[in-house]
Amino acid sequence: MSNTLLEVSDLSMRFGGLLAVDEVAFSVHRDEVFAIIGPNGAGKTTVFNCVGGFYKPASGRIAMDGKDITGMPSHKVALHGLVRTFQNVRLFKNLTVLENLLVAQHASMETNLLKGLLKTAGYRQSEKDALKRAVEWLDFMGLRDYANREAGNLAYGHQRRLEIARCMITQPRLLMLDEPAAGLNPREKHELQQLIDQLRKEFGVAVLLIEHDMSLVMGVSDRIMVMEQGKPIATGLPADIRSDPRVIKAYLGEE
Numbered sequence: 001m002s003n004t005l006l007e008v009s010d011l012s013m014r015f016g017g018l019l020a021v022d023e024v025a026f027s028v029h030r031d032e033v034f035a036i037i038g039p040n041g042a043g044k045t046t047v048f049n050c051v052g053g054f055y056k057p058a059s060g061r062i063a064m065d066g067k068d069i070t071g072m073p074s075h076k077v078a079l080h081g082l083v084r085t086f087q088n089v090r091l092f093k094n095l096t097v098l099e100n101l102l103v104a105q106h107a108s109m110e111t112n113l114l115k116g117l118l119k120t121a122g123y124r125q126s127e128k129d130a131l132k133r134a135v136e137w138l139d140f141m142g143l144r145d146y147a148n149r150e151a152g153n154l155a156y157g158h159q160r161r162l163e164i165a166r167c168m169i170t171q172p173r174l175l176m177l178d179e180p181a182a183g184l185n186p187r188e189k190h191e192l193q194q195l196i197d198q199l200r201k202e203f204g205v206a207v208l209l210i211e212h213d214m215s216l217v218m219g220v221s222d223r224i225m226v227m228e229q230g231k232p233i234a235t236g237l238p239a240d241i242r243s244d245p246r247v248i249k250a251y252l253g254e255e
């Protein structure tokens with residue numbers, strides 16, 4: 001089995017006359033935390049949206065575990081084990097915390113309408129299993145006490161953890177996190193770093209991360225790709241990226 005989980009080659013994306021992503025190539029290994037950094041407008045989110053099935057790229061190829069997923073819509077991409085969070089948390093804010101985790105499992109549950117109406121043994125069992133998994137994830141994320149609260153009423157840091165739980169409960173092989181530290185306080189950022197480490201170690205999930213918080217990026221990533229104006233300008237280990245003069249000029253120098 002190859003060590004490459006996600007392989008992106010020659011990826012380009014245009015918005016009218018603007019080439020937002022210009023022949024980007026990178027790969028994410030199994031169990032790896034791979035971060036994409038770069039100044040505002042560099043094209044990071046556009047890469048994410050292409051990989052996650054939210055945009056159809058103008059050209060290029062995206063393969064998950066050797067299977068071509070280029071241009072597939074996000075719900076199909078998810079079936080290949082690739083799920084994401086959003087820059088602005090997206091939850092069902094009027095549902096409870098627990099309900100959010102139950103809804104997330106619907107695509108993989110036995111949801112055949114007739115079986116549901118007849119409440120077959122198989123259907124009841126999959127409902128039970130879904131509830132058990134949801135409670136396990138609430139425990140894991142430290143959200144058990146909030147199970148019956150409306151998701152929209154949780155503190156922001158808790159909403160972010162719930163969003164990550166909602167992804168993880170579908171048992172992805174690649175978790176894409178879009179600026180997960182945005183809006184978090186220093187303690188929550190530290191907890192987020194521990195959480196990412198733990199998810200990788202305990203569940204073997206690979207993580208593709210976009211993040212502006214350099215301390216989180218440097219602390220949690222195995223490799224980092226730096227983008228500027230739609231192009232990757234460097235890819236490497238955190239220590240190499242930190243000392244790369246092109247990177248300092250393009251990005252870190254701004255800090």
Ligand SMILES: Nc1ncnc2c1ncn2[C@@H]1O[C@H](COP(=O)(O)OP(=O)(O)OP(=O)(O)O)[C@@H](O)[C@H]1O
Pocket residue numbers: 015018020038039040041042043044045046047
């Ligand atoms: N839907 C869109 N329509 C038109 N232009 C867009 C669209 N999305 C992004 N762009 C443009 O594409 C370029 C890359 O944007 P993108 O959001 O991918 O950058 P980014 O690196 O994620 O920035 P940030 O760090 O601010 O989130 C920018 O010039 C942006 O204005």
